[in-house]
Each structure stands twice: as structure tokens, then as C-alpha cells.
Amino acid sequence: MNSKKMSRTFIVILVLASLLGLAITHKPLRLHINNALLKLRSLLHKRKPLTPPEQLIAQEEAWMTVFVHGTFGSLMSLLSAKKVLDDDLKDSRYRMVNKKMRKDPYFFKDQFILNRGLVAIPTTLDVNLSTSDRFAAFPLSQAYETIAQHATAGKEKNLFYTFGWSGLMSQQRRRSEAIRFYNSLAEEQERLSKEGLKVNIRIIAHSHGGNLSLNLGGIAKILNASSYKPEQAFSPIYEEHESLKEMFLLINQLPTQENAFSKKGQKLFDYLPTNKNLVVDELILLGTPIQPETEYFALSNIFKKIYNFYSSEDIIQQIDWFTTKQYYSNQRFHTSIINKAAKKITQVKIMCDRQSTEQPQTEGKKSSWLEALSSIFTRKTKDPTHKELWFITWKPADNDPNTFFLSPLPAVVLMPMLLNVLGKKPTLTDVDINISKKNNLLHIVLHRHQQTFSESSICMPMSLIEAIKEEFKKWEPPDLSEPTGFEAIYRHLM
DSSP states (O other): OOHHHHHHHHHHHHHHHHHHHHHHHOHHHHHHHHHHHHHHHHHHHOOOOOSOHHHHHHOSEEEEEEEEOOOSSGGGGGGGHHHHHHTOOTTOHHHHHHHHHHTOGGGGSSSSOOSSEEEEOOOOSOGGGSOSSOOTHHHHHHHHHHHHHHHTTTOOOEEEEEEEOOOOSOHHHHHHHHHHHHHHHHHHHHHHHHTTOEEEEEEEEETHHHHHHHHHHHHHHHHHOSSOOTTSOOOSSHHHHHHHHHHHHHHHTOOOGGGSTTOOGGGGGOSOOOOOOOOBSEEEEESOOBOTTTGGGGGSTTBSOEEEEEOTTOOGGGOOOSSSSSSSOBSSOOHHHHHHTTTOEEEEEEEESOOTTOOOSSTTOOOOHHHHHHHHHOOSSSSOOTTTTTSOOSSOOTTOTTSOTTTTSOGGGGHHHHHHHHHTSTTOOEEEEEEEEETTEEEEEEEETTOOSEEEEEEEEHHHHHHHHHHHGGGOOTTOSHHHHHHHHHHHHO
16 A cells, blocks of 8 residues: 555544544534434344335335244253243253254245244245245245235235244243334334335234234233333233233343344344334234233234134144143133123134034033144044144145145135135124135135024135145245154254
8 A cells, every 4th residue: 555545544544533532522413423323223134025116105005914933843842841841941952952943944944934033025926036945935925915815806915024033932032022023013114104105014923923922912011001010910910910020021121222223133123112002903813822921911902903713623722831820721712801802802713624514512621631642643624733724734644534625725825815704794703714615616604603604605716726736836845854854953953
């Protein structure tokens, strides 16, 4: 470097150092620089929708539809069973293995799951337009969109996202990651609003992703309280009070948003939430274990409408006793909550190919552990299992008369049609939906719970479903055999 260039470099360094010193001592300038850094953080870290901008500009109103996966690598919890029961996973082998598995794209190929945080999904059924990794969220969101266009006659516009979290078997992790969820939802809604979009929020959550989402209600309750102290009896319900206490302690230790801009990854959203009047227009729970630690949060004003979908074949939903003080998880909200909800909560049992005269014989009966384990391997109906509600079934069971007939598609892609039929009878809060194939049509019939009379019904051509299935075949990963799956898990145990 010649002397002239060295002199220029020295002058630039001197000027920058002077400005830095002035920024430290001069408050107005310091605030300007801080604001500039916040804007830079926003540009660097906030995820923007992958939908083409010209489509967004043309829309005045849209649904921000967010898919939240459930527990991830739950079998690995046995590596640290005592710590899971104590809800203290710090430095546990389970958490370490889970963290490595959660980054492995192998596990992104059969459900709505992408990286952690709020991630926009490019909707496509064309495998040639995707990235080299065949992430299932791409064709699943397009399948949902195709059915939504049929169900709403093209009137509904969707922006699709996944919200990814650790998936750990832990109430505390679901609380802390719900704070991230709250902040990222509020930021994204605000950003879209500045682009001229009026955005409604719909959250579709599977399994414990539903409990994470219900925790949004706990956050809202704390933010709406003028002077909440953890030692006071904030709620007459013991379980709700204890959950609010734990949530408050998590929130109270967080920095402000201005002081969190230097964090990396999802820790960017680990800041003190503020009351931004966030509203979730629809919370849709699929196979969520209903637990006393979170079910009372359904009454929060943050939720305008909640649909709780469950199935008689979903045994997994009922046997989580690891992360609740109760001996089992329920499939339905407690009657006392439904009575207080003023028709805000609708409980929906999904059935398939049931005869109109059939009546459930075991409604409300608690299965023994032996019956539950037996039911995992033998099914009695075509009703969707815990997995079939959410996961793509790339390898359906051969010659099983009770195989879920939408396979490989999961039930979640039918949600636009299910919401359509429910919308025809909005005052009903306890219903059964029977899905069947007749005369090349998919029939969706709504009944009052355990009643045979049809309240309403809709149908769609099976040719549309078959066309989606045909496109799905192109996305089937070549490496989803059981030995390969075990290898994928084993390499993270080493």
C-alpha cells in the first residue's frame, strides 16, 4: 500500500473513531445510530415471504396460515427420562441429540416442518422448481392451497409459513418458544401491514405444537394484566395460576427488543413481548394432548375461534403423562371451559367411512396402557391416526382394509373443506365430521356429536384428490426405508 492510500485509510479510521466517541457521549446521535442498527438487524434477520411481490401487492386481504409441528424425536426423551419428568433438560443428552436431529433435512420430508422460527413456504407441486432437498412443506402447502381454492371458490388468499421449534418434551420449552412465536407473529403481521395487507392469522398446529400455540393465550393474559405478580392468585384455577407464574418468570428475565438485536438466530426473538393487540383469528388443533397446564388459556381474548380436531384412532394424543401433572392427556376440552367459552371453541371428531347408523361405543372411556399399546398396532376403523392427521404416509400398509383412504395425503390438507362445512353451522360446538367416498365424490358430512342426523354436507370431486396424489408421487424421497430412518437417528447418537 503506498503512502497516499495509507493516509486516506488513517483519516477514515480517525473519522469513524471520532463518530463512535461522539455517539457514546451524545445521546441524540446515539439514539439515531441505535435505530439504524435496529433497521439493519431487521434487514439481516427477518424472514420475508417467498411469494412473488406482485402477488402480494394485488392482495388487500390475506390469511397468514402458519403450520406448527408437534414433538420432534420424542423417543429420544428416554435418553434422559428423569430430566424430562423434572422438566429440566439443561445439559441433557436428550436435548443434545434433539438439537442435532432437528437440523437434519432427512426429517423434513414427511410433514410441515422447516428450519426453526417463522419461515415462509414457497407453494409448489412441481418438484423441478424446488430446491435439491425435497421438503414436504412445499407440496403440502400447495395441496392445501389447491383444496382451499376449491372450498372458497378462489376467494381466500393464503400466505403460508411454518413455525419451527425444538420439539422437546417440555412444558418450559413450549413456554419459552411460545414467546418467540408471539414476537415473530407480531413482527411479521406488522411488516405485512406496512406493505398494505390486511392479514388474518390462522394457526394449524399438530400434537404439542397445539400446546405451544395455546401458550400464546398465557402470554396475552400476562400482558393484559396491569400489575401481575407471580405470588398473587392470578387465577382461581391452580394449574392455570402455576403456568402463568412460570410464564411470567420467563418473560421477566428477557431483555427489551432494543437490547436483543445483537443476538443470533431465533434468539433474536427472545425479547420482552409487548401488548400489540395480537389476535389469532383461528387456532386449529390437530391431535393436541389437552392438558390442564394450557387448556385454560383457550379462554384468552387473543383467540377469536378455536377448533379442536381429534380421532378415535389417535392413541398417542391420550398417553402423554411425561409433560403433565395429570396421569393422561385428554382429547377434548373440559366441560367447564367449553361452558365459559361462549361458543368460541368447537370440538370436532373426524371419522371416515362410518355408516350413519353407527354410534361410538367407547366415547369417554379411558384406555388401559395395554389397550393403548395394542391399539397403536391394530386399528378398528379408517379414522386417521395421530400420524395420519399430519404426516405424509409414503408407505401405506398393504392390504389393510382400514388404511386411511387419503394416503399418502394427511388429513390436514383437507382443512379448507372441513372449515367450510363447519362454517355452515357456526353455532354448533360439539360435532362429528364423517368423510367418505361415493360416486367419484368425496363427501364431508357434519353431525352433532354422537347423532345420526346430517346438519350439513359438502362434496368435492375425487379427481382433484387423485390429481394431487399423482403429483405427490414425484416428491417421494428415495431414502425413507426403516433401516435408513434408524441410520439417520443413530448418526446423531454418536
